[in-house]
Amino acid sequence: xxxxxxxxPGPRARLRNRVLGVVTILVVLALIGLTVxxxxxxxxxxxxxxxxxxxxxxxxxxxxxxxxxxxxxIVAGVGALILGFxxxxxxxxxxxxxxxxxxxxxxxxxxxxxxxxxxLMYYGLPTVGIKVTPYVAVVVAxxxxxxxxxxxxxxxxxxxxxxxxxxxxxxxxxRKNGVMRLILLPQAVRAMMPVIIxxxxxxxxxxxxxxxxxxxxxxxxxKLLGTQIQYGSPLVPAAIxxxxxxxxxxxxxxxxxxxxxxRMRRSPKAPHLDPGDGGDPTTATERIAVRRGxxxxxxxxx
Amino acid sequence: MDEVGHLWWQAIEGTLVLFFAGGVIAxxxxxxVGAMRVSPVPIARxxxxxxxxxxxxxxxxxxxxxxxxxxxxxxxxRINAIMLATIALGVYTATYIAETIRSGVNTVxxxxxxxxxxxxxxxxxxxxLVILPQAFRSVVPPMMSVLIALLKNTTVAAGFSVLNLGSVxxxxxxxxxxxxxxxxxxxxxxxxxxxxxxxxxxxxxxLVLLLAWLQRVLERKWKVER
Numbered sequence: 001x002x003x004x005x006x007x008x009p010g011p012r013a014r015l016r017n018r019v020l021g022v023v024t025i026l027v028v029l030a031l032i033g034l035t036v037x038x039x040x041x042x043x044x045x046x047x048x049x050x051x052x053x054x055x056x057x058x059x060x061x062x063x064x065x066x067x068x069x070x071x072x073x074i075v076a077g078v079g080a081l082i083l084g085f086x087x088x089x090x091x092x093x094x095x096x097x098x099x100x101x102x103x104x105x106x107x108x109x110x111x112x113x114x115x116x117x118x119x120l121m122y123y124g125l126p127t128v129g130i131k132v133t134p135y136v137a138v139v140v141a142x143x144x145x146x147x148x149x150x151x152x153x154x155x156x157x158x159x160x161x162x163x164x165x166x167x168x169x170x171x172x173x174x175r176k177n178g179v180m181r182l183i184l185l186p187q188a189v190r191a192m193m194p195v196i197i198x199x200x201x202x203x204x205x206x207x208x209x210x211x212x213x214x215x216x217x218x219x220x221x222x223k224l225l226g227t228q229i230q231y232g233s234p235l236v237p238a239a240i241x242x243x244x245x246x247x248x249x250x251x252x253x254x255x256x257x258x259x260x261x262x263r264m265r266r267s268p269k270a271p272h273l274d275p276g277d278g279g280d281p282t283t284a285t286e287r288i289a290v291r292r293g294x295x296x297x298x299x300x301x302x
Numbered sequence: 303m304d305e306v307g308h309l310w311w312q313a314i315e316g317t318l319v320l321f322f323a324g325g326v327i328a329x330x331x332x333x334x335v336g337a338m339r340v341s342p343v344p345i346a347r348x349x350x351x352x353x354x355x356x357x358x359x360x361x362x363x364x365x366x367x368x369x370x371x372x373x374x375x376x377x378x379x380r381i382n383a384i385m386l387a388t389i390a391l392g393v394y395t396a397t398y399i400a401e402t403i404r405s406g407v408n409t410v411x412x413x414x415x416x417x418x419x420x421x422x423x424x425x426x427x428x429x430x431l432v433i434l435p436q437a438f439r440s441v442v443p444p445m446m447s448v449l450i451a452l453l454k455n456t457t458v459a460a461g462f463s464v465l466n467l468g469s470v471x472x473x474x475x476x477x478x479x480x481x482x483x484x485x486x487x488x489x490x491x492x493x494x495x496x497x498x499x500x501x502x503x504x505x506x507x508x509l510v511l512l513l514a515w516l517q518r519v520l521e522r523k524w525k526v527e528r
Binding site: 006013020021038041042044107108111114115116119120123125126128201207208209219223236242243246247251 | 342371378
């Protein structure tokens with residue numbers, strides 16, 4: 001294994017690595033032990049606190065919350081993709097009167113925290129006589145934010161393409177529309193696919209903000225269940241169950257992004273960079289994403 | 303009016319405390335996890351990977367939910383809400399910092415380290431003279447993106463009774479008497495919610511554009527051609 005940071009370990013380094021490994025294991029075990037002990041000491045393992053999950057009606061309620069989460073996610077995801085394409089094409093326009101305003105719209109939509117956008121829709125608009133449901137507020141805010149981030153991802157993808165692609169398109173007699181639609185966008189989307197899917201994970205996670213503006217999604221249901229006094233207020237068990245559902249959903253989607261990235265890495269068409277830590281090589285997508293602060297590397301959530 | 307101004311000031315202060323304190327926690331924790339992710343110790347790499355993958359696939363709202371509601375139960379005592387929110391932000395953002403550091407180290411070509419080692423430099427020298435200076439340059443722009451995200455994420459704390467720019471409308475409409483539970487009911491009854499929220503949005507746009515501008519300046523200044 002060749003790495004930027006370390007040489008192939010010799011006997012002393014191997015010993016040191018082993019010691020470090022043992023220390024890591026001990027620290028992790030101590031943390032897990034502490035957590036389990038506190039869970040036990042505060043009575044989180046009692047049957048009363050978990051009995052709430054023994055009822056079909058409760059699970060129907062959880063599924064209902066899950067459905068609200070997923071329906072907001074699907075609509076927001078599709079909407080964000082459409083808006084992303086429109087804004088990306090607008091930002092790549094040759095006409096300054098389209099390019100500049102669209103650029104500002106993208107910057108502003110990216111800068112407003114999603115939660116503030118949701119509140120603007122849900123608490124702000126009634127002031128001027130427009131009433132929207134929490135669902136609409138959640139979905140519109142997610143579309144606006146993720147659409148603008150996707151627009152930047154698609155634009156970065158187009159700009160990363162070799163200039164010859166565009167020129168060849170014009171050379172065979174295509175117009176700008178054709179060059180964009182048939183040559184540039186398909187390649188850009190392909191190149192940025194991992195970033196696009198990662199951004200969808202962000203959209204899925206952000207649906208949980210809906211809980212703050214009373215949209216009855218999964219986290220809202222978790223809190224509701226957690227405060228049922230007749231079951232001993234099982235907040236911790238509810239958070240564990242709900243958290244597992246969220247992590248499972250997002251991991252599933254992240255795994256798709258990972259697979260896509262893996263496949264593109266093997267593809268001879270994608271340029272490769274040195275593997276740094278002896279692990280997977282950094283792909284061109286990753287490098288573009290790092291440079292532009294996009295998707296999976298930017299942590300932009302709300 | 304004076305009271306309102308005072309409230310705004312408190313809200314801005316809340317946001318800044320969350321931003322800076324959360325940022326420090328995220329940087330320290332993120333650096334440790336990032337180092338674990340590129341370390342030669344398989345166990346440390348695995349622990350780092352599990353931490354990053356799990357936390358990154360958990361909504362921030364849920365992380366904060368856990369800290370705000372579950373941690374006090376587990377520890378059996380009341381804890382300052384702003385402290386819990388700060389730790390939650392730090393723990394969540396650390397995963398992104400760790401990934402940024404890892405990808406930054408990975409952008410340094412292996413040949414650089416090999417050349418340094420061939421010259422007879424030790425590990426400390428390779429790191430401090432060759433790798434980190436180069437990694438640092440390529441890490442700064444994405445790191446700024448993470449910090450911009452952190453700034454916006456501070457608003458999530460508003461859902462957990464921490465006074466900041468995200469929750470100022472609620473307090474305004476209740477004249478600072480809003481208790482944690484009725485903050486959001488209070489918002490519905492407020493008078494000029496729209497203006498307040500628009501103002502908050504404008505403040506965030508200004509702050510974020512400021513940070514983005516700083517990011518561009520740094521990027522241009524430290525651009526590495528490879």
